[in-house]
Amino acid sequence: MKEFERYLLNRIAAANSHTLPVYRQQGGYKAIEKVLKTPLKPEDVIAVMKDSGLRGRGGAGFPTGMKWSFMPDITKDPRPRYLAVNADESEPGTCKDRVLMERDPHGLVEGCLIACYAMRAKAAYIYVRGEYRLSYDRVQAAIDEARAAGLVGKNILGTDFSCDLWMHKGAGAYICGEETGLMESLEGKRGHPRPKPPFPAGSGLWRSPTTVNNVETIFNAPFIVERGPEWFKAMGVPKSTGNFLCGISGHVNKPGVYELPFGLTARQILEEVAGGVWKGRKLKAFFPGGSSTGLMPASAIDVVMDHDSVKAAGSMFGTAAMIFLDETASIPQVMDVTLRFYDHESCGQCSQCREGTQWLHQMFHRIARGKGKREDLDLLVNLANGMAPGKTICALADAAAIPTLAAVKHFRSDFEQCIELGRDPHAPTHAPAPELQGAH
Ligand SMILES: Cc1cc2nc3c(=O)[nH]c(=O)nc-3n(C[C@H](O)[C@H](O)[C@H](O)COP(=O)(O)O)c2cc1C
Numbered sequence: 469m470k471e472f473e474r475y476l477l478n479r480i481a482a483a484n485s486h487t488l489p490v491y492r493q494q495g496g497y498k499a500i501e502k503v504l505k506t507p508l509k510p511e512d513v514i515a516v517m518k519d520s521g522l523r524g525r526g527g528a529g530f531p532t533g534m535k536w537s538f539m540p541d542i543t544k545d546p547r548p549r550y551l552a553v554n555a556d557e558s559e560p561g562t563c564k565d566r567v568l569m570e571r572d573p574h575g576l577v578e579g580c581l582i583a584c585y586a587m588r589a590k591a592a593y594i595y596v597r598g599e600y601r602l603s604y605d606r607v608q609a610a611i612d613e614a615r616a617a618g619l620v621g622k623n624i625l626g627t628d629f630s631c632d633l634w635m636h637k638g639a640g641a642y643i644c645g646e647e648t649g650l651m652e653s654l655e656g657k658r659g660h661p662r663p664k665p666p667f668p669a670g671s672g673l674w675r676s677p678t679t680v681n682n683v684e685t686i687f688n689a690p691f692i693v694e695r696g697p698e699w700f701k702a703m704g705v706p707k708s709t710g711n712f713l714c715g716i717s718g719h720v721n722k723p724g725v726y727e728l729p730f731g732l733t734a735r736q737i738l739e740e741v742a743g744g745v746w747k748g749r750k751l752k753a754f755f756p757g758g759s760s761t762g763l764m765p766a767s768a769i770d771v772v773m774d775h776d777s778v779k780a781a782g783s784m785f786g787t788a789a790m791i792f793l794d795e796t797a798s799i800p801q802v803m804d805v806t807l808r809f810y811d812h813e814s815c816g817q818c819s820q821c822r823e824g825t826q827w828l829h830q831m832f833h834r835i836a837r838g839k840g841k842r843e844d845l846d847l848l849v850n851l852a853n854g855m856a857p858g859k860t861i862c863a864l865a866d867a868a869a870i871p872t873l874a875a876v877k878h879f880r881s882d883f884e885q886c887i888e889l890g891r892d893p894h895a896p897t898h899a900p901a902p903e904l905q906g907a908h
């Protein structure tokens with residue numbers, strides 16, 4: 469792997485990297501100073517973000533500058549406008565935003581200020597996964613320190629820019645990471661996603677213009693503003709620029725969160741970053757970007773890790789949460805636990821998702837327990853095709869259907885073996901999961 473410049477995780481090696489003095493020693497708050505003192509106009513900041521090519525790190529890879537430009541013209545629409553930062557991080561395998569919030573929370577605070585300035589938002593709400601207590605405490609402490617230093621609140625750095633930052637704790641629901649479910653939850657309601665349109669930029673929090681961005685997306689903004697779009701575009705590949713945080717888990721020697729440039733192959737990441745498959749075993753499969761992205765077989769290990777290449781190979785870059793499975797893994801068991809998650813987390817508003825996730829789970833469960841039927845595999849495919857893509861209010865149904873279709877496509881013989889033998893030959897030796905009520 470060639471040498472590359474790191475910037476996302478550079479600061480966290482310092483002792484007390486989460487505090488204001490250390491952040492400042494490392495050049496922190498220079499980007500917001502540049503914006504306010506130059507001064508750059510809000511539309512100039514959006515133009516810089518657009519030019520950088522930054523794509524959202526929350527899963528869909530949507531261009532950030534373009535998303536910011538969807539906020540309505542303030543001269544024609546004077547409603548208050550908001551930024552909502554998605555720190556819910558509940559996708560199985562994803563654990564990158566946590567590192568930024570725990571170790572470099574001022575980077576997020578500064579990113580929020582820049583984003584709010586660019587979109588003329590009067591406040592940002594940071595919606596943090598309920599289990600992330602340290603993340604919550606560290607970001608709250610950073611906001612308090614910044615407020616005391618005149619960096620958050622009224623007349624920031626003596627200018628007429630005022631902006632407030634507020635924290636909100638989630639309560640353990642994956643669906644509150646979906647952008648409209650998140651807004652419902654922030655408003656104090658049950659986290660039921662809203663049908664779109666209207667999109668958040670037209671009608672978001674309290675029916676006002678709102679932009680929802682992932683933590684890592686916002687964290688990139690100060691670097692881009694300070695060092696310029698040309699510097700940012702020189703990293704990665706033309707359509708996926710900058711570096712990204714790659715959360716590696718599963719059967720590898722060195723799991724962890726790593727900063728990487730786009731354009732490496734999955735093989736390079738597995739072998740040169742994660743230390744290879746553990747215990748000298750062979751690779752069987754991997755999720756490239758979290759459990760909602762299509763499972764890929766070991767033969768796809770030379771896929772290039774950027775948004776478009778992973779898509780062209782039949783899966784998704786997602787949140788770059790790579791989960792590697794070795795040759796002893798049971799794909800039916802993997803799909804059983806994966807679908808148990810989506811079944812549990814479906815909010816129940818759409819029948820395809822409410823019923824579909826439950827049926828997919830029940831079928832995977834019975835196959836994994838050696839009680840599957842021959843017709844189950846075609847039924848799984850029919851059912852998943854009836855759920856996705858884009859057939860429901862939000863993409864949770866897709867998140868369940870996509871890995872289902874990929875698993876049956878690439879590992880059909882593993883499922884057939886379980887059905888024919890009446891047991892799972894790869895079943896782990898520890899006690900099996902308790903019998904599912906109502907499973908067949
Ligand atoms: C069921 C579901 C759960 C999601 N969970 C998260 C999450 O935990 N964090 C996140 O940033 N995006 C999550 N998303 C994506 C958000 O809806 C949204 O696209 C994202 O926050 C936009 O940020 P970005 O443009 O910066 O990527 C989820 C989407 C779905 C459908």
Ligand code: SF4
Pocket residue numbers: 643660661813814815816817818819821822860861862863864865
């Ligand atoms: S797709 Fe599922 S999670 Fe999303 S709104 Fe419909 S029922 Fe709820």
